[in-house]
Amino acid sequence: MLLHGKNFCGAHVGGDDRDLTSAGYRVIAPDQIGFCKSQASATSTPSSVATNTRAMLAARRRGAGDHRRTFHGRMLAARYALMFPTVDRL
Numbered sequence: 728m729l730l731h732g733k734n735f736c737g738a739h740v741g742g743d744d745r746d747l748t749s750a751g752y753r754v755i756a757p758d759q760i761g762f763c764k765s766q767a768s769a770t771s772t773p774s775s776v777a778t779n780t781r782a783m784l785a786a787r788r789r790g791a792g793d794h795r796r797t798f799h800g801r802m803l804a805a806r807y808a809l810m811f812p813t814v815d816r817l
Contacts, residue, residue, distance in 0.1 A: 728754075728755050728756075728780070728784070728796060728797070728798045728799070728800075728804075728807075729743060729744065729754060729755070729756040729799045729800065730756075730757075730759070730776075730780070730798060730799065730800030730803040730804050730807070731756070731758075731759060731762070731800065743756075743799070744756055752797070755783075755784075755787070757780070757783060759771070759776055759803070760775075760776065760779060773802055773803055773806040774806060774810065776803055776806070777803065777806045777807040777810045777811065778810070780803075780807055781807070781810075781811055784796075796813060796814050796815055796816075797814070797815060797816040797817075798814050798816070798817055799817075804817055805817065
């Protein structure tokens with residue numbers, strides 16, 4: 728999971744995405760709420776972004792079981808790991 732920071736989009740991790748995919752990782756790099764293709768929200772706090780990210784992952788994994796997760800990103804990745812301790816690696 729590649730989480731971009733403020734003033735960036737999921738598309739800004741394009742080079743990392745290709746390199747990680749080539750190494751055998753499944754990569755997800757979403758636009759966070761209020762950036763690039765998504766509309767702004769009054770509730771775009773680190774905690775709400777972590778909660779939304781978890782909901783997105785749950786929707787994508789229906790019936791696929793639990794997988795190891797590696798998060799790349801600073802504040803948002805750390806917030807997710809604190810709130811949901813299913814992260815294997817930051």
